[in-house]
Amino acid sequence: MQVTTVVIVHWDQPERCAATLDAFRASTVPVDFVIADSASDVEALDAVRSLAEAPDVALVEAAANRGFGPTANLGLDHWLRHGSGAWVALAPHDALPDPSTIEQLLAAAGSRSRAGLVCADVGDGASPVIDRYFGGITRPATTTKGWESVDHPHGTLLILARSLLTEIGLFDERYSSYCEEADLALRATAAGYEIGLVRGAMVRNPHLAGQVAVVDYLQVRNTLLLVREHFGWYPATIRLLMVLGQTVRGLLRPDRRPPVFDARSRVQAVRDHLTRSYGPAPASVSGR
Numbered sequence: 001m002q003v004t005t006v007v008i009v010h011w012d013q014p015e016r017c018a019a020t021l022d023a024f025r026a027s028t029v030p031v032d033f034v035i036a037d038s039a040s041d042v043e044a045l046d047a048v049r050s051l052a053e054a055p056d057v058a059l060v061e062a063a064a065n066r067g068f069g070p071t072a073n074l075g076l077d078h079w080l081r082h083g084s085g086a087w088v089a090l091a092p093h094d095a096l097p098d099p100s101t102i103e104q105l106l107a108a109a110g111s112r113s114r115a116g117l118v119c120a121d122v123g124d125g126a127s128p129v130i131d132r133y134f135g136g137i138t139r140p141a142t143t144t145k146g147w148e149s150v151d152h153p154h155g156t157l158l159i160l161a162r163s164l165l166t167e168i169g170l171f172d173e174r175y176s177s178y179c180e181e182a183d184l185a186l187r188a189t190a191a192g193y194e195i196g197l198v199r200g201a202m203v204r205n206p207h208l209a210g211q212v213a214v215v216d217y218l219q220v221r222n223t224l225l226l227v228r229e230h231f232g233w234y235p236a237t238i239r240l241l242m243v244l245g246q247t248v249r250g251l252l253r254p255d256r257r258p259p260v261f262d263a264r265s266r267v268q269a270v271r272d273h274l275t276r277s278y279g280p281a282p283a284s285v286s287g288r
Helices: 014-025 042-051 068-082 101-110 162-168 180-190 212-231 233-252 263-274
Strands: 004-010 031-037 057-061 087-092 115-121 126-131 135-140 146-149 158-161 194-204
Touching (some): 014 031, 014 087, 031 042, 031 068, 057 068, 068 162, 087 162, 101 115, 115 162, 115 180, 135 212, 162 180, 180 194
Parallel strands (some): 004 031, 004 087
Antiparallel strands (some): 087 158, 115 158, 146 194
16 A cells, blocks of 8 residues: 655654654554654754654754744655655644544545645534635535535645645745645645545644734734735735724724734734735744
8 A cells, every 4th residue: 555655844842743643653544754843942853853763754854943834845845856656644743633534535535536635624613715805714514524625724634636736836935824725725726626625534633822923923914915915906905904903993992802813913914914024923923
């Protein structure tokens, strides 16, 4: 049976990365790994290098922490140059799939001639869609089992077709983290590929968290970029006015704030979008 390569994006959490490797090793199809490390600190990187001593693990190291998309690109590029097979899996260092999940994803992808991006089920009962004004949002799922067409994949676990990556390229590194999967999916759809979510192919991500200021900054800035790039200046302007109005309302009415809200980061995000300053969150937001 063909070995499927799993690219694991890692940053500063070697224990969780080890648990993720073990979860994937329990898959009902054979797998090997490329760990793409996003400039972890010395201690964490040493631990990950120890994990890479296993015969089924390769390691590529980023010179700087530039976010999920750029680090994933290192691993995907390594697979394109050195790996085999028509599909590669991609996950963060704390994704825990069920044993049958990879097999289910591959089976669903194999049943559709133009499948390009196929993601696992995170169990939230929602389907990812892309709105021309709001960017990535969700709607209720339309099925409880098997293939469901969606606008973009979840980033917790997805498989990507070699043919797609060869034709349209890897993640746009301007996004760093957040919206990079939506951008790739829109490019894939424009090239005639299908995007799917396989209900019942389960993956858990129990440690999902992030610094509020960074998350709000990246979500605001990258959504503005996504809308402008794929839908034009008019929707982007409407989205910008929505962000500004929501920010003012959040300052005046704290009880009406969205779950992730940091006014200063939002202002910085708008400024950076207008000046086309993309990539990782700046030090003024991240504190790094």
